[in-house]
Amino acid sequence: MVCFPRLLLLLPFFFASCSLEEDNREQMVNLQQVKDDPEAQLVNLNAAIEQTGSDGSLYARRAVVLLRKGELEQALDDANKAVKLSRNEPSSLFVKAQVLRTMGNTEEALPLALQAERNSYQSSSLYVLLGDLYLRRNDYQQAQAYLNKAQELSPNDEFAFYYEGRIQEATGDSARAMQSYLHALEQAPAFVEAQRELSGLLVAEGDFNAAKPYLANALDAAPADGLLWYYKGLVFKAEQKPDSALQAFKRAVSLDDTIQGAHYWLGIQQHGLGNNEAAISHLQKAAASYQGELKYMTTLASAYERTGQNRLSLATYQRLVEAEPTYTYAYQAISRIKSKLMKPIPDSTAVRQVQIE
Numbered sequence: 001m002v003c004f005p006r007l008l009l010l011l012p013f014f015f016a017s018c019s020l021e022e023d024n025r026e027q028m029v030n031l032q033q034v035k036d037d038p039e040a041q042l043v044n045l046n047a048a049i050e051q052t053g054s055d056g057s058l059y060a061r062r063a064v065v066l067l068r069k070g071e072l073e074q075a076l077d078d079a080n081k082a083v084k085l086s087r088n089e090p091s092s093l094f095v096k097a098q099v100l101r102t103m104g105n106t107e108e109a110l111p112l113a114l115q116a117e118r119n120s121y122q123s124s125s126l127y128v129l130l131g132d133l134y135l136r137r138n139d140y141q142q143a144q145a146y147l148n149k150a151q152e153l154s155p156n157d158e159f160a161f162y163y164e165g166r167i168q169e170a171t172g173d174s175a176r177a178m179q180s181y182l183h184a185l186e187q188a189p190a191f192v193e194a195q196r197e198l199s200g201l202l203v204a205e206g207d208f209n210a211a212k213p214y215l216a217n218a219l220d221a222a223p224a225d226g227l228l229w230y231y232k233g234l235v236f237k238a239e240q241k242p243d244s245a246l247q248a249f250k251r252a253v254s255l256d257d258t259i260q261g262a263h264y265w266l267g268i269q270q271h272g273l274g275n276n277e278a279a280i281s282h283l284q285k286a287a288a289s290y291q292g293e294l295k296y297m298t299t300l301a302s303a304y305e306r307t308g309q310n311r312l313s314l315a316t317y318q319r320l321v322e323a324e325p326t327y328t329y330a331y332q333a334i335s336r337i338k339s340k341l342m343k344p345i346p347d348s349t350a351v352r353q354v355q356i357e
Contacts, residue, residue, distance in 0.1 A: 196228055
């Protein structure tokens with residue numbers, strides 16, 4: 001899943017870390033006066049570029065503003081111009097790498113970020129970006145090495161703490177991951193991604209009361225984040241509020257159809273409500289993560305049988321007894337479905353002949 005906000009969190013460091021010439025061109029773009037107003041930045045930058053169209057640093061700055069606005073194609077176009085005009089100046093390479101990373105092109109972003117590093121660009125935000133890119137490759141050792149570099153330059157970098165937590169979570173160290181997310185939130189209390197990951201870990205551990213304030217704050221800031229709604233659904237489920245849980249899971253998959261946990265619980269709930277077609281649809285989308293679980297196989301097999309898909313039901317029950325040979329009900333279901341399948345199929349030719357007569 002491509003998560004735009006996570007990369008955009010790196011952008012404020014760009015203006016602080018770029019060492020661009022202070023001359024008349026810089027005066028035409030007084031970013032200090034308009035740093036919190038992207039539209040005002042664009043007005044200034046557009047005017048400056050019209051007057052001096054060969055300054056790569058101006059295109060790099062405009063690419064950052066466009067990236068923050070989510071105008072990715074335009075941002076990439078400006079980043080390409082910045083790299084060309086500035087002859088691979090490292091800050092321009094860094095900007096282009098960020099744009100590509102946001103667009104999901106991490107394989108092309110990585111060599112650009114590495115080239116910026118080789119060209120003597122030292123920035124905690126570059127090292128965090130490299131840490132993220134290696135994390136996405138599951139190269140945790142290299143990712144951690146770059147995050148260590150980021151922390152050497154900026155010991156209180158909340159993004160370094162955040163991605164360190166992601167590495168620890170990916171390698172199964174949930175306790176340390178929670179501490180890293182808490183460190184990130186100490187530096188930036190409104191850090192939505194850290195709130196989301198921390199709440200997810202707390203929910204997974206069953207500490208729902210501790211998770212709720214982080215969930216509430218994160219949802220206020222990012223109401224379109226599907227994972228947050230999934231975690232909220234799990235909290236509702238633990239609180240014995242099935243209707244609220246159902247609505248939260250529905251909201252989660254409407255925002256992000258790849259959340260398999262939400263599809264799993266929706267499938268279970270829909271099966272319980274007798275909506276077997278809907279149950280099958282949701283359960284099929286959860287297969288990659290849940291297909292080995294007994295409850296998943298039992299529910300899917302039952303839904304197949306209820307909708308007359310007996311061969312699929314039989315195959316699912318057979319996988320179930322392979323996984324759990326002592327599951328008596330599954331053997332009974334297999335015998336029942338085999339009996340259905342062995343019944344002779346009516347001769348459709350004869351039926352049509354009777355209808356004609």
